[in-house]
Amino acid sequence: xxxxxxxxxxxxxxxxxxxxxxxxxxxxxxxxxxxxxxxxxxxxxxxxxxxxxxxxxxxxxxxxxxxxxxxxxxxxxxxxxxxxxxxxxxxxxxxxxxxxxxxxxxxxxxxxxxxxxxxxxxxxxxxxxxxxxxxxxxxxxxxxxxxxxxxxxxxxxxxxxxxxxxxxxxxxxxxx
Numbered sequence: 001x002x003x004x005x006x007x008x009x010x011x012x013x014x015x016x017x018x019x020x021x022x023x024x025x026x027x028x029x030x031x032x033x034x035x036x037x038x039x040x041x042x043x044x045x046x047x048x049x050x051x052x053x054x055x056x057x058x059x060x061x062x063x064x065x066x067x068x069x070x071x072x073x074x075x076x077x078x079x080x081x082x083x084x085x086x087x088x089x090x091x092x093x094x095x096x097x098x099x100x101x102x103x104x105x106x107x108x109x110x111x112x113x114x115x116x117x118x119x120x121x122x123x124x125x126x127x128x129x130x131x132x133x134x135x136x137x138x139x140x141x142x143x144x145x146x147x148x149x150x151x152x153x154x155x156x157x158x159x160x161x162x163x164x165x166x167x168x169x170x171x172x173x174x175x176x
Contacts, residue, residue, distance in 0.1 A: 028095040028130050030146045036166045042074040046165075047172040048143060051091065059086055059109045062176050066091055070131070070145060070169050084111045085149055085163055087129060094133040103127040103149070110149060110163075121154035122161060134168070143169045 038044035053065025062069060067088040074083045087108040089096040098107055103124060110124050129147030136142060146166045153159040 028097060028132050030130065030132055030144050030166075032144065034166065035168070036164055039074060042076050044075075045071070045073045046145075046167045046169045047071050048169045049172050049176055052088075052176055054086065054088065054109060058111075060084060060111060060113075064176060068093075070143070071172075072163075072165055072167075072169075081114045082112060083163065084113075085109070085165065089131070096129075096131050098127075098129045098147070100126050100128050103129070108149060110151065120157065120159050122151040122159070123154050124149060125152040125160075126150040129165070131169075141171065145169055 048068055048070045049062055050068055051064060051066065052062045052069040053067050054069070055061030055063045062071075068091050069086060069088045072083075072085040076082070085108065087098060089098070089107075102108075103126065108124065108127060108129065110122070112122070127147060127149040129145060129149075131143050131145040134142050134144050144167075148165070149163045151161040151163070
């Protein structure tokens, strides 16, 4: 009996040593240097919504939900040409990491609506993002996000694009 107990304890110790720490428990760090800037001649916004979700049928029309939704927009002129990146994460977290698999599964969305533009249709082909909750000196919550979204053409083509985002996001004052 003592031999079985010792063997069981040894197996428990070996198992606990060999287990990899859950990546959700690891502290995410983002260097605050080299923040991305808005492309020349564009107007950019870096906002988030609490208690939101992607809208139906088009995700840009947010609806009430159980996620935190980040939205990056880059508008040229009066919005005649735009790029939008939306991502959602669980509501009650203070840090997150979206893997390539999660990006491809639909947790990140991209659109560049322009009815009169002669643009190449693109789709998400990969990417990753991470973010941490921070606050200003006035206690206003902000999020620092860092990541990239890889785009490829919908039709057979060699066209590729990358949207790089490393910026602070603030709560959208307009709500949903």
